[in-house]
Amino acid sequence: MKAEALKGHLDLLLLAVVEDGPRHGYALMEELRIRTADALDLPEGTIYPALHRLERAGLLASKWTEVGGRRRRVYELTSHGKGTVEEKRRDWQAFALAVQGVLGPKVEPWPNPA
Amino acid sequence: MKAEALKGHLDLLLLAVVEDGPRHGYALMEELRIRTADALDLPEGTIYPALHRLERAGLLASKWTEVGGRRRRVYELTSHGKGTVEEKRRDWQAFALAVQGVLGPKVEPWPNPA
DNA sequence: CTTCATACCTAGCTACCCTATGCCTCGCAA
DNA sequence: TTGCGAGGCATAGGGTAGCTAGGTATGAAG
Numbered sequence: 001m002k003a004e005a006l007k008g009h010l011d012l013l014l015l016a017v018v019e020d021g022p023r024h025g026y027a028l029m030e031e032l033r034i035r036t037a038d039a040l041d042l043p044e045g046t047i048y049p050a051l052h053r054l055e056r057a058g059l060l061a062s063k064w065t066e067v068g069g070r071r072r073r074v075y076e077l078t079s080h081g082k083g084t085v086e087e088k089r090r091d092w093q094a095f096a097l098a099v100q101g102v103l104g105p106k107v108e109p110w111p112n113p114a
Numbered sequence: 115m116k117a118e119a120l121k122g123h124l125d126l127l128l129l130a131v132v133e134d135g136p137r138h139g140y141a142l143m144e145e146l147r148i149r150t151a152d153a154l155d156l157p158e159g160t161i162y163p164a165l166h167r168l169e170r171a172g173l174l175a176s177k178w179t180e181v182g183g184r185r186r187r188v189y190e191l192t193s194h195g196k197g198t199v200e201e202k203r204r205d206w207q208a209f210a211l212a213v214q215g216v217l218g219p220k221v222e223p224w225p226n227p228a
Numbered sequence: 229c230t231t232c233a234t235a236c237c238t239a240g241c242t243a244c245c246c247t248a249t250g251c252c253t254c255g256c257a258a
Numbered sequence: 259t260t261g262c263g264a265g266g267c268a269t270a271g272g273g274t275a276g277c278t279a280g281g282t283a284t285g286a287a288g
Contacts, residue, residue: 001208001209001212002122003122003242003276003277004121004122004243004244004275004276005121005122005205005209006122006209006276007118007119007121007122007243007244007276008116008118008119008275009119009213010275013213013216016216020218024235025235025236026234026235026236035215035216036212036215036216039209039211040216043276043277043278044236045276045277045278046275046277048235048237049238049275049276049277050275050276052237068284068285069284069285070283070284070285071235071283071284072235072236091116091119092119092213092217096210096214097153098150098154099123099126100210101149101151102127102130102146102150103203104130104134117245117273117274118244118245118274118275120244121244121245121275121276122243122244139266139267140265140266140267141266156245156246157246157247158266158267159245159248159249159268160245162267162269163245163268164245166268167244182253182254183254184253185252185266185267186266186267187266187267
């Protein structure tokens with residue numbers, strides 16, 4: 001997976017996971033890796049700055065916690081973040097549909113679970 | 115459509131269109147716009163440098179033509195480009211599937227034409 | 229006691245898309 | 259005949275954002 005591919009989509013991924021419940025950075029990293037079967041194995045230098053950016057943007061809020069002597073910064077969606085994640089979902093769908101449209105009928109779209 | 119969303123995927127889009135037959139830059143621009151119903155309306159400053167990059171990388175080859183007093187640079191896929199576009203298609207599918215997997219069952223995948 | 233996993237941070241690099249601008253021709257309208 | 263829009267190409271410069279590589283610290287396992 002080329003690095004550039006992720007650009008502009010990472011925020012959505014992080015927000016979407018946090019949407020399922022508060023998470024700390026390291027857990028987000030792990031969860032992205034597992035939910036994508038190692039397709040997205042993002043380094044810490046990607047995750048942490050992104051979280052800080054999202055917090056600065058008011059989409060996430062964090063608080064420090066202590067678990068077994070280890071400090072964790074736990075993030076959760078703000079109300080503004082909740083709106084934004086839905087917007088970004090739609091943006092992704094539009095983008096993916098556009099790309100798929102250009103690629104044409106040669107490719108198999110992924111299976112429809114419906 | 116945020117600008118960053120495209121990063122790392124433009125090459126595939128351009129190669130995929132040229133795969134359908136030789137095209138010049140301006141035509142590629144128009145075709146991307148039309149095939150995506152205006153979802154991807156890319157400026158010239160995006161298209162032309164990308165084409166130069168792809169040619170330098172040996173994926174495209176160009177020749178100048180003259181049509182109605184207007185010079186056009188027409189691009190076509192090299193054999194190396196043909197291999198690369200297939201590889202990039204697979205990369206895109208893997209990436210899109212990964213993102214969709216993270217987004218979870220909340221979103222409707224696009225309709226399956228099959 | 230060393231190593232590994234957990235857990236956080238950031239300066240600097242790099243890739244690449246976009247803005248803004250410039251150049252040229254043709255066709256058409258004022 | 260002078261403008262102007264569309265067609266057609268090009269590039270310097272800027273901004274964004276992910277990654278590399280380095281740092282700090284704890285707890286568990288060897």
